Amino acid sequence: xxxxxxxxxxxxxxxxxxxxxxxxxxxxxxxxxxxxxxxxxxxxxxxxxxxxxxxxxxxxxxxxxxxxxxxxxxxxxxxxxxxxxxxxxxxxxxxxxxxxxxxxxxxxxxxxxxxxxxx
Numbered sequence: 001x002x003x004x005x006x007x008x009x010x011x012x013x014x015x016x017x018x019x020x021x022x023x024x025x026x027x028x029x030x031x032x033x034x035x036x037x038x039x040x041x042x043x044x045x046x047x048x049x050x051x052x053x054x055x056x057x058x059x060x061x062x063x064x065x066x067x068x069x070x071x072x073x074x075x076x077x078x079x080x081x082x083x084x085x086x087x088x089x090x091x092x093x094x095x096x097x098x099x100x101x102x103x104x105x106x107x108x109x110x111x112x113x114x115x116x117x118x119x
Contacts, residue, residue, distance in 0.1 A: 028099045072097040
């Protein structure tokens, strides 16, 4: 059994956050051609292949590529940590952003009068 030192865990506290640039402006479409790479789409609608270790400003460094999600990490700035403290929230050193894979578009035959009526 592994024991975890609370001081070590507090020093490397991680939060998952879907607000800000990452979630609203970055879509994960699936693994890339090479191992450890991911195909993403930004707000400019351009496709880009990212590799592990590459950084996107305000999102972080690509740390993990899975079939169903990609994970970025970035250091929180002093101002961000101060805002969390003021709100009485936990103050991690690192922000961890999980971006789930976008579902593949439905085939046109999947859309019909019955599904339109539900909207």
